[in-house]
Amino acid sequence: MFAAFDNFPALLIWLPLLGGILSFTIGKEGKARMISLISSFLSLGVVVASYFLSNSNYLELNAVSYVWMPQIGAGFGFVLDGLTRLLCLLTAIAFPIVFLVTAKDQYKRSHAFFGLMLLTQTGLMGVFMATDALVFYFFWELALIPVYFLSSIWGGEKRIRATFKFFIYTFVGSLLLLIGILYVYMNTSDQSFSIVSFYNNTKLTSGEQHWLFLLFFVAFAIKMPVFPFHTWQPEAYEQAPTPVTMILSGVMVKMGLFGLIRWLLPIFPLAMKDYQQGLIIMITVGMIYASLVAIYQDNIKRLIAYSSIAHIGLMAVGILALKNVSMQGAVLQMFNHGINIIALWIAAELVERQTGITKISALGGIAQRAPKLAMFLVLSAMANIALPLTNGFVGEFMIFNGLYQYSPWITAVAGISIILSAVYTLNMIKNVFYGETVAATASFTDISRLHVWVFIGITIIIFVLGVYPTPVLNVIHQTADIILNRFN
Template structure:
């Protein structure tokens, strides 16, 4: 029942908020719901090893078709649900203090997104997984469309079409599996897959890969991402980069690896090459960006490429690195986009050529920005180092040439992030930056927890790796 509670709390709270007009009441309800979510998750974490039955909810859904509303939490799900619960709480705290109209409805849509994400990360039925996979995008699309910038309707519609189109191939693959095995249970389908003809196994691989590749995205399915990130309002961008993109990596681990192992063995190297091409390409494009949100968008695209490549190495090191990096990148990306929003609110600009010298008026923001930046460039003893080291080792062990190319991302990442920091914080101030004020308590409430998590998980990575190891070690298809 704990898993159901984690799903129901944001679902009901979100629906209530959609019908509230009072900003203060909506803020109180959203924060209360977030704190209750954290409390329930902490309890779920405490019973994970000793009483895992409490983390399963299984009831008939479409009985005539043997489709069940089956939710459950294992090591991988626990990590991803925890990421979702904590990040959404921080996003809610941030949104309450931002200058958007109709905040109650925005908060409601954010909590509905949380409910759908928890459904994705805990679904044990393929059609339930597909339902939540599609549902998670709807409230984010509405946020981006209604509160977005110029031409937001056209850009968000492109994002919706891309992701829905990719998911149709996943649905076709699921229907094919269901018709062969007469079961929608993920564990049962793992047995069905081994009995399928090779031709069908190849269809499954490409269908599932396309859906997850677009959602992350990886090269060359990334064209929707820069505009969607730069034109969407900060809440939508936080959700897209911090959480929704992780559904693609999660799908690779949860669905693609056990359902299409032969396809990965045959074509995995090709996809890893494409992922690394995207990693290098995204990093180079990020170096050339002057618009802050587009810079962070290409940075996120590059990170997702490395995660995908590490997963497809079929190694324990690669999977553990990708899982850890999903958490690390989630917090780093949300922190960077929130800092970008703060800079814009204080200066009225996101253009690096129009900024500079902010450290003279905002030393606290400078220090926090530096910590988040160091996590993003994978400095040792920060969260970014652990995942990136494991992933690069996995790719290098898989193929030395590809690994060396992937390692260029460390250099490029340092270049574009330090350039971002130098162009905003250092140098001479101007009319836009000379009179700004430093951040206060309302920003620190969001940024300080992110800084603490960046440092704690960087120093004590086993807090996450020990939880995910139970699932990773159980995947018998791993060859390293």
């Protein structure tokens, strides 16, 4: 029995799953809410405990594997190594925050809402921890499907169209991924879905690697999303209920980046080298493009969505540059970006909840009415545009540094997005929070104590990681070392 308690990966799968099922079946709103909160905090506790109680070698220790379908070489394998741990921590932080922020909101059939949310958490944890391609794929879909229901039941006006598009888009990616996984599986030496066999797939010819790489990449690129696979995102973010949007943009898009690191680069090193330049240029162009589009947006949610595309693009470039510094920076930034963008969403949600408006030009002067909200928003916006001493700076500095080693010119172009991000972020702050109040914001009230505490928590994370990122870097540096070793 005791052994189960230090079996962190299994706990992280079971906790949200059981919580979700309980919340589904219990059917009462108050209890379901309580269960979801408790379960999400327990998950957080487990991740934090795992940080202290086990080490974080890449794909090594703390791995568990259950026999699943031995006939076809698939096992239920999970691992909680450094890379995974950080992302699980992000997931485990994101969910309690989301539950706390929405603690006062009413949802119809809320037990189902919380149940689906927890199911999503299970899916996310599974994706990050899986060491078996089939399990990875299974959880990849498991994370997607509850989100589809969440958005299409509890979403905004045009939710059906937006979620349908989102689902089809990502599902096409998933199918490509499945084809790719099956093809690699058939070419493994021991007919196994295990990640180790995938890493050692010496049978694949260079030509096969190339098209398989594209299959995997498109799946991940849609998920991230990077230009030009991004058009599902603004609509989905706009229409999904904000808690779901927070999870989508804070955690779920990291699945794509994570996929790049764990399931793409190490498996197809040959193809990676050939596609590297083209992909980096494409994504860099996409960053500038998304930043420019963000400037034009007049809707807070779409603006944040496009900003996210630009930032995610930077992380993707950091990973694809195949430099140690930038890969670590990208992993760190995945975490940071998750935290920062959730903070931005909370602010956007609080504005929308009171005014019912997301149109930037129809708002104004909120800072007068709600100084605390304004303060936190400015803070998270500054972290989002990577001001030094916030977490965003460390990550982006490392990414840019690695990218510079790859190509100074691309760094210079990508750097323009730093300037543009300041432009659109400050525009948003200026038009929504500063200036004179308008009719919609005239009776705006400041945020409640609960939200203040949530924001304080986020602020602490932002500054601690911005000033002293070493503990996190210690956890992830090995991932970068091992993966990049495969390219030497």
